[in-house]
Amino acid sequence: MDSSTLAFIVILVVGFVFLRWLISPVDPLLTNDETENIVHRLNRSPDDVSARRIRRPVTDDMIEVVRTIAPQLTTGQIRMDLERTGSVELTIERYMETGNLPFPPGESRPQHTDDSENHNKPPAKTSSINLIEKYGLTSQVEQEEQNGGVDSTWHDDKEDRGSLLSKKRAEMILGARRRLASQLQKENSA
Structure with a gap:
């Protein structure tokens, strides 16, 4: 046999073994506790993930960004959700999904004043001049x-x-x- 043919056969065998090793499933060497722990980490909700995250302090800039998207929310609502999530994106996403954010403890819905009710009313009709x-x-x-x-x-x-x-x-x-x-x-x- 020629040496190049022998080298070619050796490369094919090594390549085949390497591909089998790369494609083969992982051996079930993990215990049930380790498997459950991995599954639990993969199935965590965003709240759990954000709870483990290092929290940034809530700044006025963060509150202002959320306020531009949701001007009817109070500063307390925005601050509480930003402290909980630590992310402007998650706060805005939660607002978009629910249409509101929860109120902080001790704070209730603001009473509607006549001024805010007048703001939502359509403008009075002007005299009908054709x-x-x-x-x-x-x-x-x-x-x-x-x-x-x-x-x-x-x-x-x-x-x-x-x-x-x-x-x-x-x-x-x-x-x-x-x-x-x-x-x-x-x-x-x-």
Whole structure:
């Protein structure tokens, strides 16, 4: 046998043994207690993991970051959760999941004041002025005569352009009114 053939066969055997060792399952040499301990460590909740973590002191910057995401939370709620988790990310994640954070002991929900209730109310409706009254087009509505359209050429004078745009706006409003009136008439007749 040639020496290169022999070296090739030895390399194949060593490679095969190495691959078998690499792929083979781990021998069950661990005791039940060690196995349970490993499984327990793998199945821990994030609260357990964060309890073992070295805690950072809660800073005002951390509270401010959470407050930008959840402005309705009190500082006490944010501080308590940050002290418990030690992480802004976990606090924000808990807020996103539940929509609120627990209150610290001794602190209760703040009473709603009239100011906060007014803040959540929709703004009061303004007087219902339609576009015809707003732009003073009542005289044109009464006429109901079309002038043949508005001149659409562009003027160099700023005042002429402004008057042209206001005429086009008035024509659009009147046209929309006519279309609505005809649509309502069709619905009533049907």
